[in-house]
Amino acid sequence: MKIFSNALIYLSSSILNKAIPFLMLPILTVYLSPENYGTLALCLLINNVFIAFMGMNMQVNISRFFAIESDSNLAKLIGNIILILLGTLLLIYSLIFGLLNLYEEVFSIPTYYIAYLPLLSFLMILNTLNLTILRNEGRAYLFGVIEVTSSILIMVGTIIFLVIIDMGWISQLIGMLLTYFVMSLFSIYYILTKGYCDFSFSINIIKKILNISVPMIPHVLGSLIIGLSDRIFIEKMVGLNDVGIYTVAYSFGMIIGVFCDSFIKSWSPWFYKVFPNSELDKKRMIVKYTYGYFFVIFSLAIALSYFSKFILPLVVSVEFSSASSFIIWIALGYACQGIYKIFFPYIVVFNKTKLLALITSFTAILNLIFNYIFILNYGTVGAAYSTLLSFIISSILTIFIVNKYTDLPWFNVCLKNRD
Structure with a gap:
């Protein structure tokens, strides 16, 4: 049955995807102290908070309506999701600039590092939207290739900035930022060339999205x-x-x-x-x-x-x-x-x-x-x-x-x- 064959592909890609950061543990735990590793963990936690506010799990709308909406309506849905995403990015950055003036650090993390996180979150959400489309298309192999490639690029970037350039715990964030910039370019290309995006602004569609996502x-x-x-x-x-x-x-x-x-x-x-x-x-x-x-x-x-x-x-x-x-x-x-x-x-x-x-x-x-x-x-x-x-x-x-x-x-x- 296709559900199990696809699940096996997703499992294989996920194992490879998660094995890469797992195999990086010996490097991270040698080059970073437990304190620095803890700082990195807290920084990634804050990034997840930004993803929650910006993304609102809007990819659920794609899965919910993929099989029942016409191609044109689906394209309008995805286009309006991206418009909402851009709006939340601007809103969060307006708040971040105020935070920079009030605090030097949050949870032991310098606030100027936190300023990079909304952009990272935005790029990660774009990638997630594309992966959701691929998953609903049943393109499990391409989904797996993108996931594994992303992890490999993050690993390479982290090693370069941590081991060679010696930039400390921030190295993994730099590797992630560069990786998801590249992957978001591919995501935009795929979504546009497949006709999955129509930026026709629609209050009704936005209400439908927000009704599920807010x-x-x-x-x-x-x-x-x-x-x-x-x-x-x-x-x-x-x-x-x-x-x-x-x-x-x-x-x-x-x-x-x-x-x-x-x-x-x-x-x-x-x-x-x-x-x-x-x-x-x-x-x-x-x-x-x-x-x-x-x-x-x-x-x-x-x-x-x-x-x-x-x-x-x-x-x-x-x-x-x-x-x-x-x-x-x-x-x-x-x-x-x-x-x-x-x-x-x-x-x-x-x-x-x-x-x-x-x-x-x-x-x-x-x-x-x-x-x-x-x-x-x-x-x-x-x-x-x-x-x-x-x-x-x-x-x-x-x-x-x-x-x-x-x-x-x-x-x-x-x-x-x-x-």
């Missing part, structure tokens, strides 16, 4: 809080040294996220086509795939936690060896996040992104409370406990909402139809 801002920010605020709490309550060590553990745990994302990349285009008008047999197929997905990701999380204690000493310096104690909780957290991700398309189909925003915002607030309490009582590992618990709560609430609006046969999936 609620995604608190949702994406809430997800960032759940997934990344732990490092801010560690930096404030323990120190940058522990942020660097914890981030190394995250690099291992996120392997589960790679498997989840690879399947979802293939799953969501198929789901958006099949689910809205699906017969009982199709619904049972959806349920079977979902159960199989649950089994695989949790089995992988447990296996990863076991083998990582043998692999970790081979790829990082001794300063980062204590990261092994965090990996089990982070891996399980990514598995729980994977549960939420497979239910996310249901929320989009039923246009209930506002409910999703409420769930994520509520869970994010709990996450902040959990982080403070657990880190205060258990130290750095408390952050991993907090993240796992938050993802569990988020997944349970999302499943509850989905079940309220669907009638999938979760408990009679093996029964056959009776005429």
Whole structure:
């Protein structure tokens, strides 16, 4: 079935894509101290916040309407997404210039470095829009080539600026900025030559986009809080040294996220086509795939936690060896996040992104409370406990909402139809 063949391609490209930064760990942990590595991690966190505000997860609109809109309407949709993106870029830069005059640094990062991040976010979002188009076209091979090429270019750029030019932790950001500039040029070329972009300004289309995407801002920010605020709490309550060590553990745990994302990349285009008008047999197929997905990701999380204690000493310096104690909780957290991700398309189909925003915002607030309490009582590992618990709560609430609006046969999936 094409969903599995594409998933295998996405998995292969994702493994190669994630293996490259993973293989860079020996270089980064040798040339950067845990404190500098922690600074880099916080800078990337801020970049993700900019992506949340600027991008608003607008690529979801492409997946949602790709199979049901005409080519001309789809081109207008994508064109207006890019117009919104340009507007948010200008808005954020107007705020950034004010920040530069008020503060010398934010979270131990000089503000003049932060000024580069909105541009990086803009370029990354353009690339994401193009990848979303490719995914919905079913062009898994080209998707994989772009992903892997991007990682290779980032790696080469980072090594040049870190090892040869000796520019410190900022080296990876420079490598990313140059890489995504090149990839965004290709994205613009592909989108224009394939006729996927019409810049005809339309209030109605913008309203349709924002109706789905604006609620995604608190949702994406809430997800960032759940997934990344732990490092801010560690930096404030323990120190940058522990942020660097914890981030190394995250690099291992996120392997589960790679498997989840690879399947979802293939799953969501198929789901958006099949689910809205699906017969009982199709619904049972959806349920079977979902159960199989649950089994695989949790089995992988447990296996990863076991083998990582043998692999970790081979790829990082001794300063980062204590990261092994965090990996089990982070891996399980990514598995729980994977549960939420497979239910996310249901929320989009039923246009209930506002409910999703409420769930994520509520869970994010709990996450902040959990982080403070657990880190205060258990130290750095408390952050991993907090993240796992938050993802569990988020997944349970999302499943509850989905079940309220669907009638999938979760408990009679093996029964056959009776005429």
